[in-house]
Amino acid sequence: MSIRTLTVAGSRRVTLAELGEGPPLLYLHDFIDVHGATTDWLPVHERLAERFHVIAPAFAGCAGSDEDEDAVGPDDAVFHVLEVLDAFGVESIPVVGVGIGGWIAAELAVRERRLVERLVLVGASGLYLPNEPIGDIFFDVQPRNGTDMSDLRRMLFASDASELAHAWIPDGRLALEREVLRYEMFRFAGRIGFRPPYLYDRQLVRRLARFDRPVLVLWGERDRFVSAAHAQAYADGFPDARLWMFAGAGHAVHLECADEVADVIRTFLDSAPQAAAPSRPKHNA
Numbered sequence: 001m002s003i004r005t006l007t008v009a010g011s012r013r014v015t016l017a018e019l020g021e022g023p024p025l026l027y028l029h030d031f032i033d034v035h036g037a038t039t040d041w042l043p044v045h046e047r048l049a050e051r052f053h054v055i056a057p058a059f060a061g062c063a064g065s066d067e068d069e070d071a072v073g074p075d076d077a078v079f080h081v082l083e084v085l086d087a088f089g090v091e092s093i094p095v096v097g098v099g100i101g102g103w104i105a106a107e108l109a110v111r112e113r114r115l116v117e118r119l120v121l122v123g124a125s126g127l128y129l130p131n132e133p134i135g136d137i138f139f140d141v142q143p144r145n146g147t148d149m150s151d152l153r154r155m156l157f158a159s160d161a162s163e164l165a166h167a168w169i170p171d172g173r174l175a176l177e178r179e180v181l182r183y184e185m186f187r188f189a190g191r192i193g194f195r196p197p198y199l200y201d202r203q204l205v206r207r208l209a210r211f212d213r214p215v216l217v218l219w220g221e222r223d224r225f226v227s228a229a230h231a232q233a234y235a236d237g238f239p240d241a242r243l244w245m246f247a248g249a250g251h252a253v254h255l256e257c258a259d260e261v262a263d264v265i266r267t268f269l270d271s272a273p274q275a276a277a278p279s280r281p282k283h284n285a
Helices: 043-049 074-088 100-111 150-156 163-168 176-193 204-210 228-237 258-270
Strands: 002-008 012-019 024-028 053-057 093-098 116-122 215-220 241-246
Touching: 002 074, 012 043, 012 074, 024 043, 024 074, 024 100, 043 053, 043 258, 053 074, 074 100, 074 176, 093 100, 100 116, 100 176, 100 204, 116 258, 150 163, 204 228, 215 228, 215 258, 228 241, 241 258
Parallel strands: 024 053, 024 093, 093 116, 116 215, 215 241
Antiparallel strands: 002 012, 012 053
């Protein structure tokens, strides 16, 4: 794994993680993810990197990327990603986005249709569905009685009692590095999406039809954070989309079903010609 600092837009620093040597693949992260909860790659990323050069920028204010004090909505996160891609000089690239990263990936696709070669959304937030609000993760991140994190585990995992859920969201405090990562990720999410019912763009659902390239929508059937109704809305909104549900999985389907998720993504992306590898921009240590 390579983690480095990329300077974009003249002076802003972005933490960038890279893995693999194949065709380029842009990965946009979620809460329980690289940059959001750990500095390490997860098994799903390692499987993708067997085939692709995975490029994963940290969002503004996350994992060492410079804060964007003026950020007020998803457009700011989209331009953050565009500045990273400008530095690489890519003209077309497949994009995988998970959770809040899926929201930004969808926003990127409807704005820059020729830049996004293919789109994969995994449990993506971002849509406003009046009868299916996105879960209040800002409330559930607060522990009960000072230590009990079961509400957050229940929102993000199929079972709050599972060993995997406890490994990622234990009761009590995390190690300092992970506490800081979580705090920074929630601060970023608050900047772009802290408007009840949270983490949505009211206009996005009607703009999905602008992106006419292939889309793969992956979801955990037991996602309590972003319900399966959002999966169906994404699949219905894009002209060329296919939907894949994972039985028994929650929002963290990329952790709970890592091999299966990676295999489905690889099959989907391998069915299209890949862009040539971009040149790697100069960077700060």
